[in-house]
Amino acid sequence: MINFSLLDWIWLILYLLLMTGCGIIFYRLGKRSEADFFLAGRGLPWWIPGMSVYATHTATDTPMWVSGVIYKYGLRGLWYTFFSAWCAISAFVSARIFRRSLAYSQAEWQSLRYSGLGAELLRGWMSGWGSFLNMFILGWVGMAMGKLCNYLFGWENWVGLVIPSLIVAVYVLSAGYWGVVMADFQQGIIALFVIIFSSLWGMGVAGGPQGIIDKLSKMGELWRINPFHFSGFFTGDFPVAWFLTMIFIAVLGGFGMGTSIDWYAEAQRIQSSRTVRDASYSIWWGTALTLTRNSFWAVAIIAFFVLNPYISDQSKYEMAWYRIAFEHLPAGFVGFLLAGIVAIHFSTISTHLNLGAVYMTRDLYHHYINPNASEKTLVFAGRISTLLLLIGSFIYGTMMEEITKWLIFALWIMGAGMWLPNILQVIWWRFNSWGYLSAWIANLGFSWLVVWVLPSFGIIPELPDYLQFWALMLLTALVYIPVTLLTKPEDMKHLAKYYAMTKPIGFWKPVEREAKRLGLI
Amino acid sequence: MRGKLRGLGLFKEGIMGFIKRDWKPEEADKWTKEDWIAILISPLAYATLMVGLALSLLLLKVGFITLGLGIFLTFILHWVIDPKLRAISEEYEKKQREYLERLEKIVKWRKDE
Numbered sequence: 001m002i003n004f005s006l007l008d009w010i011w012l013i014l015y016l017l018l019m020t021g022c023g024i025i026f027y028r029l030g031k032r033s034e035a036d037f038f039l040a041g042r043g044l045p046w047w048i049p050g051m052s053v054y055a056t057h058t059a060t061d062t063p064m065w066v067s068g069v070i071y072k073y074g075l076r077g078l079w080y081t082f083f084s085a086w087c088a089i090s091a092f093v094s095a096r097i098f099r100r101s102l103a104y105s106q107a108e109w110q111s112l113r114y115s116g117l118g119a120e121l122l123r124g125w126m127s128g129w130g131s132f133l134n135m136f137i138l139g140w141v142g143m144a145m146g147k148l149c150n151y152l153f154g155w156e157n158w159v160g161l162v163i164p165s166l167i168v169a170v171y172v173l174s175a176g177y178w179g180v181v182m183a184d185f186q187q188g189i190i191a192l193f194v195i196i197f198s199s200l201w202g203m204g205v206a207g208g209p210q211g212i213i214d215k216l217s218k219m220g221e222l223w224r225i226n227p228f229h230f231s232g233f234f235t236g237d238f239p240v241a242w243f244l245t246m247i248f249i250a251v252l253g254g255f256g257m258g259t260s261i262d263w264y265a266e267a268q269r270i271q272s273s274r275t276v277r278d279a280s281y282s283i284w285w286g287t288a289l290t291l292t293r294n295s296f297w298a299v300a301i302i303a304f305f306v307l308n309p310y311i312s313d314q315s316k317y318e319m320a321w322y323r324i325a326f327e328h329l330p331a332g333f334v335g336f337l338l339a340g341i342v343a344i345h346f347s348t349i350s351t352h353l354n355l356g357a358v359y360m361t362r363d364l365y366h367h368y369i370n371p372n373a374s375e376k377t378l379v380f381a382g383r384i385s386t387l388l389l390l391i392g393s394f395i396y397g398t399m400m401e402e403i404t405k406w407l408i409f410a411l412w413i414m415g416a417g418m419w420l421p422n423i424l425q426v427i428w429w430r431f432n433s434w435g436y437l438s439a440w441i442a443n444l445g446f447s448w449l450v451v452w453v454l455p456s457f458g459i460i461p462e463l464p465d466y467l468q469f470w471a472l473m474l475l476t477a478l479v480y481i482p483v484t485l486l487t488k489p490e491d492m493k494h495l496a497k498y499y500a501m502t503k504p505i506g507f508w509k510p511v512e513r514e515a516k517r518l519g520l521i
Numbered sequence: 522m523r524g525k526l527r528g529l530g531l532f533k534e535g536i537m538g539f540i541k542r543d544w545k546p547e548e549a550d551k552w553t554k555e556d557w558i559a560i561l562i563s564p565l566a567y568a569t570l571m572v573g574l575a576l577s578l579l580l581l582k583v584g585f586i587t588l589g590l591g592i593f594l595t596f597i598l599h600w601v602i603d604p605k606l607r608a609i610s611e612e613y614e615k616k617q618r619e620y621l622e623r624l625e626k627i628v629k630w631r632k633d634e
Binding site (some may be wrong): 047075078081085088089091092093096100102103108112200209210212213225237247251254275276277278280281284287288291292294295296298299302350497501503505 | 541550551552556559560563564567568570571572574575576578579580581595596602603606607609610613614617620621623624
């Protein structure tokens with residue numbers, strides 16, 4: 001438990017007032033139309049969605065996860081966080097293509113890229129999955145806050161889950177995405193300052209840079225500050241094969257859409273940018289900030305290791321950054337630190353509340369239930385969807401913690417087999433909706449087989465995660481490539497319109513010829 | 522001195538000639554070598570910024586060199602791609618309204634069926 005002084009409480013209350021004030025300020029803008037409620041009217045300069053990208057991907061559980069990998073692997077653990085580098089290529093490839101499509105969501109993009117029944121099935125599936133996924137993330141991140149509040153104040157877990165989310169709901173319900181990004185902008189700045197200050201303070205406590213290096217040297221642990229300290233090509237806890245696989249997945253994933261779970265939140269930031277250039281820079285700079293933030297965390301966690309070496313209990317060393325910050329900051333700064341943590345929590349919750357509501361409103365309600373709805377009705381539907389997600393996340397967070405663990409794992413595994421189809425749908429004209437649908441289904445089946453069923457019967461050994469990735473990628477391809485080639489290509493006229501609109505990269509020659517023939521380009 | 526300046530001029534001319542910085546909208550719409558240069562440099566910039574900053578915070582010389590390289594790569598990346606992105610954006614702004622109308626039609630799929 002942490003003792004709060006009066007100054008600590010003042011910091012926190014001032015911050016909460018600032019955040020909820022955002023909702024009141026941007027209420028009028030948010031209620032103008034569906035495009036305003038979900039995309040801030042597509043008129044934002046790059047630095048606003050860019051800061052939102054950074055703020056959204058700094059959640060309450062992120063320092064725990066980063067602490068876990070850095071404490072265990074030293075600075076090599078930074079490469080675990082390098083997964084977000086998919087934006088390196090995406091900023092200049094898939095973000096450009098997606099922004100030109102003008103689709104509100106990834107589900108809507110499916111109906112622009114594909115046509116007919118297959119496109120509708122995909123849109124329906126992706127919107128349902130998107131709604132669920134956001135509710136799942138809300139429950140999961142909410143529970144992380146519940147645990148943190150339990151550590152800090154001794155409150156029951158549900159209190160930390162429910163109360164902060166209710167405060168966030170005030171500005172998300174009233175101002176929609178306007179409230180989300182404007183609050184994110186402030187939250188991002190506050191969180192960045194708090195992270196830098198607390199991390200440097202923690203380093204100071206451990207003896208400063210030279211003191212940390214000297215202590216590591218005496219302990220024989222100097223390898224911890226070498227980001228390239230490999231344990232072998234295939235062997236040990238940090239093999240080169242894992243590193244190369246990770247770089248391959250992360251970097252080349254930028255050619256596709258949906259190769260990372262973060263794509264879906266980024267897609268909304270891309271569409272809310274006022275131009276293609278703003279869209280590119282928003283995700284490039286947002287991710288650059290995210291990666292350099294990890295550097296501050298990493299050195300602070302190395303400092304924690306020097307002060308508290310060889311903790312074997314993962315649940316304890318995962319609190320490394322929180323502990324070095326909360327246990328060593330002077331009185332009066334602890335409230336400021338908590339305000340920063342509340343900031344990162346709010347930004348994640350607000351993003352997923354609004355993003356989940358996009359799928360429920362735009363892709364389910366507007367597309368299937370009430371296609372002729374007025375803007376007023378759509379904004380109202382957006383608010384109802386937000387409320388439903390909020391209630392769902394409470395139920396989910398309090399009752400399904402164990403299932404959540406399985407789902408996180410399942411999501412990673414599902415991502416492995418879908419990695420290549422997510423790229424192919426962007427770069428190859430012949431890839432069709434049936435190929436994409438079959439990839440989803442095949443991947444689900446193969447994931448269970450490769451990860452659980454076959455190893456448990458001793459038919460194959462338990463594979464390391466990077467080998468699971470390659471196995472699932474190849475096995476799934478054995479299904480969707482034949483399905484794609486044995487079914488009809490998408491309607492050429494539909495593809496030509498998509499081509500003229502988005503100018504995709506890759507293998508699109510026949511479609512380009514058709515677009516020219518139709519006079520579209 | 523004059524020879525050095527001429528050399529610098531030739532170098533600049535060579536780079537300027539290789540990297541196109543003056544785009545017409547219809548040219549910018551195509552995928553060109555400038556895009557591929559950005560695609561190559563961008564992940565390297567990320568990696569060097571991340572690793573360089575962490576090692577710099579520990580006041581290691583290799584960290585400052587790596588961070589410096591990251592900043593340089595970031596500058597080059599933007600120098601190469603920014604003129605093209607500006608041209609693409611200007612051109613696309615004009616077409617956006619027409620595409621938005623089409624998008625709204627697709628939303629009302631029942632009506633079009």
